[in-house]
Amino acid sequence: MTTEFDPNFWKRTSDLWVVVGFDGTIRQLNPAWQEVLGYCTEQLLGRAYSELVHPDDRPAITRLAGPGQQLSRTRCIETRCRHSDGSYRWLQWSSVPYPEEAVVCAVARDVTLEKAHHRALDDMLRVLSEAQNDYIEGVPTRQLFDNMLTHLLRLTGSEYGFIGEVLHDEDGPPYLKTHAMTNIAWNDETRAFYEEHAPNGLEFRNLSTLFGSVIRTGRRVIANEPASDPRRGGTPPGHPPLNAFMGLPFYKGGEMIGNVGIANREGGYDVELAEHLKPFLATCANLISAHRAERRRQASEERYRAVVETALDALLTTSSDGTIEGVNAAAERMFAMPASELIGRDLPQLLRVRSANQQGYLPVPGRSLVTGRRADHTFAAEAAVSEMQLGDTPAYTVLVRDLTAEQRANRLRSELLSTVNHELRTPLASIRGSLGLLSAKAVGDLPARADKLVAVAVRNADRLGRLVDDILDLEALQEGRLDVAEGPLDLVELAREALESSQGLATSAQVSQRLRSAVDVLPIRGDGDRLIQVILNLLSNAVKVSTAGSEVEVTVDLQGSAAVLTVADRGPGVPESFVGRLFEPFSQADASDARKLSGTGLGLSIAQSIAHRHGGQLQYTPRAGGGAQFALRLPAAAGTSQSQGVA
Amino acid sequence: MNRPPRVLFVDDEPDLREVVELSLATVGGFDVQVAASGAQALKMAAEQRPDVILLDVMMPGMDGPSTLARLQAEPELASVPVIFLTAKLQGGEQERLVGLGARGVIAKPFDPLLLPEQVRELIQFAA
Numbered sequence: 001m002t003t004e005f006d007p008n009f010w011k012r013t014s015d016l017w018v019v020v021g022f023d024g025t026i027r028q029l030n031p032a033w034q035e036v037l038g039y040c041t042e043q044l045l046g047r048a049y050s051e052l053v054h055p056d057d058r059p060a061i062t063r064l065a066g067p068g069q070q071l072s073r074t075r076c077i078e079t080r081c082r083h084s085d086g087s088y089r090w091l092q093w094s095s096v097p098y099p100e101e102a103v104v105c106a107v108a109r110d111v112t113l114e115k116a117h118h119r120a121l122d123d124m125l126r127v128l129s130e131a132q133n134d135y136i137e138g139v140p141t142r143q144l145f146d147n148m149l150t151h152l153l154r155l156t157g158s159e160y161g162f163i164g165e166v167l168h169d170e171d172g173p174p175y176l177k178t179h180a181m182t183n184i185a186w187n188d189e190t191r192a193f194y195e196e197h198a199p200n201g202l203e204f205r206n207l208s209t210l211f212g213s214v215i216r217t218g219r220r221v222i223a224n225e226p227a228s229d230p231r232r233g234g235t236p237p238g239h240p241p242l243n244a245f246m247g248l249p250f251y252k253g254g255e256m257i258g259n260v261g262i263a264n265r266e267g268g269y270d271v272e273l274a275e276h277l278k279p280f281l282a283t284c285a286n287l288i289s290a291h292r293a294e295r296r297r298q299a300s301e302e303r304y305r306a307v308v309e310t311a312l313d314a315l316l317t318t319s320s321d322g323t324i325e326g327v328n329a330a331a332e333r334m335f336a337m338p339a340s341e342l343i344g345r346d347l348p349q350l351l352r353v354r355s356a357n358q359q360g361y362l363p364v365p366g367r368s369l370v371t372g373r374r375a376d377h378t379f380a381a382e383a384a385v386s387e388m389q390l391g392d393t394p395a396y397t398v399l400v401r402d403l404t405a406e407q408r409a410n411r412l413r414s415e416l417l418s419t420v421n422h423e424l425r426t427p428l429a430s431i432r433g434s435l436g437l438l439s440a441k442a443v444g445d446l447p448a449r450a451d452k453l454v455a456v457a458v459r460n461a462d463r464l465g466r467l468v469d470d471i472l473d474l475e476a477l478q479e480g481r482l483d484v485a486e487g488p489l490d491l492v493e494l495a496r497e498a499l500e501s502s503q504g505l506a507t508s509a510q511v512s513q514r515l516r517s518a519v520d521v522l523p524i525r526g527d528g529d530r531l532i533q534v535i536l537n538l539l540s541n542a543v544k545v546s547t548a549g550s551e552v553e554v555t556v557d558l559q560g561s562a563a564v565l566t567v568a569d570r571g572p573g574v575p576e577s578f579v580g581r582l583f584e585p586f587s588q589a590d591a592s593d594a595r596k597l598s599g600t601g602l603g604l605s606i607a608q609s610i611a612h613r614h615g616g617q618l619q620y621t622p623r624a625g626g627g628a629q630f631a632l633r634l635p636a637a638a639g640t641s642q643s644q645g646v647a
Numbered sequence: 648m649n650r651p652p653r654v655l656f657v658d659d660e661p662d663l664r665e666v667v668e669l670s671l672a673t674v675g676g677f678d679v680q681v682a683a684s685g686a687q688a689l690k691m692a693a694e695q696r697p698d699v700i701l702l703d704v705m706m707p708g709m710d711g712p713s714t715l716a717r718l719q720a721e722p723e724l725a726s727v728p729v730i731f732l733t734a735k736l737q738g739g740e741q742e743r744l745v746g747l748g749a750r751g752v753i754a755k756p757f758d759p760l761l762l763p764e765q766v767r768e769l770i771q772f773a774a
Contacts, residue, residue, distance in 0.1 A: 418735065422734045425756060426660055426755060427660075427662070428756045429663055429755040429757060430660065430663045430665075430666050431756075432756040432758070432759075433667065433669075433670060433762075436759040437669050437670060437674070437759045440674065440759075442669065443669070465756050483739055
């Protein structure tokens with residue numbers, strides 16, 4: 001049977017052919033045995049084939065052929081067989097029994113290299129699986145990379161190495177920061193340096209080195225003769241010998257984010273090993289990328305936490321039923337309770353709506369004034385609530401601002417103004433009263449020169465009185481505290497009354513006043529006294545800037561839905577550069593104006609505030625032909641239309 | 648009224664007492680008495696029976712409104728008209744003072760030549 005093989009195939013094939021008797025002895029074999037296992041045919045013929053097999057694998061091989069075996073067709077049995085040099089090769093067997101001749105015909109293939117390759121792959125997969133597991137279990141980054149480096153050294157048979165991240169200073173060159181590095185310290189100094197810096201990563205910035213070449217070029221570096229390699233940077237005295245080096249970059253999203261360096265593999269490094277490490281490098285890239293994301297998340301969280309913790313306002317988060325779930329440091333101070341005591345409490349125990357007759361305060365999105373409760377007292381506060389969605393559950397953030405200081409400041413300000421008011425007016429009353437009596441000669445005649453001086457004093461006491469009035473008016477207007485009555489008025493009538501009041505001033509300045517109204521009646525709503533104050537202010541300004549013999553013109557008209565009163569003069573007008581500040585308090589175009597025109601610098605500002613309180617405004621336009629024109633625009637009373645108004 | 652009207656002016660400011668006394672007596676021809684405090688005013692009012700009391704609002708100790716309340720509590724003095732003199736006339740102050748029972752309110756600073764006339768008008772209005 002065996003002799004029926006094609007002799008050429010029998011001789012030339014690289015597979016090992018053998019014919020074994022049922023007694024286990026080798027009867028026939030081909031020349032491939034010499035090629036693969038180093039034996040010549042004569043050495044093996046007649047020997048028990050099991051002698052060639054590794055003792056551990058013999059049980060498997062007895063199925064192939066052996067005394068007393070129920071033999072059947074077998075395939076793909078793998079055994080280690082001893083080479084003539086004493087080493088073992090992996091062979092993969094298939095066999096067919098020929099009972100009629102009491103022999104087994106078997107063929108084997110050398111799979112030693114494949115086995116080694118599979119083993120290396122299995123090893124790599126185990127390493128990667130372990131790294132994945134470490135990451136999922138939250139093993140600290142440093143420990144995780146230490147484990148990776150240990151595996152890398154074992155997988156590659158290297159003596160020492162590192163795994164590092166490539167970082168950049170702002171606009172600076174890249175550098176390497178290690179996440180794991182073999183301790184190769186060679187003296188006390190380097191040992192101390194390693195122990196101090198390794199936990200946070202060592203930084204390497206000299207790129208004129210073998211690993212630097214990886215960073216500079218972004219390509220792998222294999223240097224099996226580093227001493228003569230032009231890319232080397234040299235090692236410091238005492239550094240362990242560097243016999244071979246391989247540096248491999250790894251990328252994420254096209255960016256080189258790190259590299260590994262390994263040294264002193266016996267026999268040096270090669271491209272095949274570099275290729276084999278690709279999955280390892282990809283895993284390093286993923287881990288560093290995840291580490292970077294985590295660093296960013298931590299930094300963002302730290303920033304957020306710092307903002308929350310250093311906030312002056314208390315911040316509480318609650319569930320939808322008002323149970324407090326989180327607080328910041330300001331909340332602990334505000335409610336004089338540690339976070340551990342605040343969390344779990346009901347918000348209504350701490351806050352109460354001030355205006356409503358409610359038992360407590362449940363979070364309702366928006367702002368409201370509340371009363372806060374501390375162990376020993378209550379305090380005024382403002383609560384701002386916003387709703388957020390945590391998964392399917394609504395939750396609330398409640399921002400609480402203590403208003404105690406603000407209220408105290410307001411009270412002090414109010415008290416101060418009241419005091420200033422009283423303390424200024426009382427002596428003013430005495431001064432003005434005394435001067436009035438003197439000038440009226442109530443206590444007898446004064447010398448002529450004294451009369452003049454008394455007149456000066458009267459004018460200035462009056463001016464001081466107006467200033468006090470204006471300051472208080474302005475303050476009240478700006479605070480929204482000035483009472484403005486609301487009633488039906490006629491703007492034409494208001495203009496007449498104001499003109500009448502300013503007639504005395506106009507006469508003494510030899511200025512004429514004229515009213516031109518396009519309508520007989522112009523209904524508006526508001527406070528008559530305050531609006532006359534506005535018109536009078538415009539009139540007195542106009543008269544003061546007019547030269548003797550000129551005219552101040554007042555017009556009243558309905559323009560659309562606005563009732564408009566204008567006061568125009570032929571004075572110098574307002575310098576263009578000053579128009580923008582015309583209605584600001586204490587603003588006068590010329591510093592000497594206040595004295596020249598005996599104004600306080602507050603009149604227009606007050607007039608504008610009063611106009612605003614009426615839903616209107618005061619506007620300035622230069623008058624055609626020279627002079628100033630001020631327009632007071634107010635909403636016309638409902639139902640007043642242009643056609644109805646025009647006379 | 649044949650005799651000049653008798654007015655009691657109450658203010659803690661000595662200068663102002665002098666000015667008002669001069670204004671009311673010299674310009675207005677009133678018979679003027681002055682008191683430096685609410686307590687003194689109550690005592691003098693009981694003794695002098697003035698035709699009108701001119702009362703400062705802000706005074707240390709018993710202020711104007713408290714003095715008015717005490718005057719109103721005395722049956723013999725309850726009908727004496729009281730006019731307040733005040734430096735504060737904002738925020739509905741005038742209405743508040745009139746609401747307490749004052750005949751009128753005169754603002755500080757005032758014109759000493761017009762003050763007697765203002766007082767006279769308020770008394771006549773009351774009468």
